[in-house]
Amino acid sequence: MTNTSPKNNVYDSLLDSITTLFHVGKSIMRDKAALSSYADYLSENECEIAKFGKVSVELQTDLDQYDFTKGFQFSAMQGRLEKLHPLRLKLAKMVEEAKKLSVFPDRYDSKKAIEICRGLSQTCMERMSLGESEKVSELVEANTQKLIALQKLFERDQHILSQIHAIISTNQTVLNKHKAYNAELKKYVSEFPHKGQGDLSVVKDRINVLKKIDALSSNVEKTVATIRSYCDRYNKGTVMARHASLVHTVTNSMQYADVGKIEMQLKDTITQVRAVTDAFEREREELSSLQSTLQLRRPDLWKEDTERLLATLNGILNKDTKTVDLNLNHLKTSYTNARIRRTNDINAQKEECPWLERHRYKKFHEQITLRYMSSNDYYAAIKTLRWDRRKCFCCCCIPFLFEYEQ
DSSP: OOOOOHHHHHHHHHHHHHHHHHHHHHHHHHHHHHHHHHHHHHHHTHHHHHTSHHHHHHHHHHHHTOOGGGOOOOHHHHHHHHTHHHHHHHHHHHHHHHHHHHTSOSOTTHHHHHHHHHHHHHHHHHTOOGGGHHHHHHHHHHHHHHHHHHHHHHHHHHHHHHHHHHHHHHTHHHHHTOHHHHHHHHHHHHTOOOTTSOHHHHHHHHHHHHHHHHHHHHHHHHHHHTTTTSOSOTTHHHHHHHHHHHHHHHHHTOOGGGHHHHHHHHHHHHHHHHHHHHHHHHHHHHHHHHHHHHHTTOTTSOHHHHHHHHHHHHHHHTSOGGGSOOOHHHHHHHHHHHHHHHHHHHHHHHHHOGGGGSHHHHHHHHHHHTSOOOHHHHHHHHHHHHHHHHHHHHHHHHHHHHHHHO
16 A cells, blocks of 8 residues: 655645646746737737728727637737738729729719729728628729729720821811811710710721712812813803802711712712713814815805805814804804705795796706805896896897888
8 A cells, every 4th residue: 555645745736836837827928928919910000900990899899808718819800800901902902093093084884983982992991890801802802903994994995086086187188178077077076985886987987988078079170170161051050050069068068967969969060061071072073064064065055155154163163162152053043044045045036037947947047056156146147047038039029020010
């Protein structure tokens, strides 16, 4: 049987007490270190934590209600608090991006996005609990990315708008020539961007359409210039007046919607000018044809009428007939009247001298009318016939009178 003395028991109890005291001391040192570290952390991050109102209240409550008898375990709370720092950086980034976006106009619901971010930031500072920090951090990140995406949209728009202004600047000369069209295009650009439209493509198309119309207008102007010096006949004056009115319309009031109609009118002007040119060409051909006919010196006109008309036609055809004030119908009428005059003159002689149609004089008279001669020569020939007839008449009557006197 083991013999345990009271002295040994006391010694063992003392050793146990010393051991316990040692462990308690170490525990106190650990707790003191944990508390000191936690206090240092809170002190260093006081300003940052204080920015989150509800979190500050939660921290205060946690410290007030902390049960120190259960130990000094602050790592969990500190870990949760440490998440505030990256969240604050994210919030700062979101605010920075919102400020960048605020300088742009209100497009793509940009102002609404800014207001959402402002509200989210205020919620974080005032009402967010520590348990919501991760979820809020995700929301802040998502909204920041949305702000950046909106800025990229505006940067894209700015690039497109710069291209639009560059194209307009390059084509300013042709735009300045068309006042209403230019004003309409400027108004369109001032309303940039247009939902559902490629503004750059629209501007390019409208300028290309204008350049096409301008080129057509220049071509029409050159075509019209070819008849500008012509005398006013064959609808020339009307064509010029219509063209002047069309030029005024194109320059001062034509808009994009009018282009189709204007293009048709310009093309029609070319057709009208060609019609005028063709009419003048036909006129010269008819004048030349009439000249050729008269140069044959046919016996259907008196010589003096032929020479008179030929002199007139030669004078006209020696010039540019398009710039000579003449009346083709009047010349043709003069030609017709000259033929009628000769026919009437001959018929009048036949009526006055019926004997010209009798056998003895008919053949001779027909031969005379088939000659190219003047009216004076014709009347002289008729006069000769009259004298011849009188001589014959006298020769026939004298023997008869002589016999009667015997």
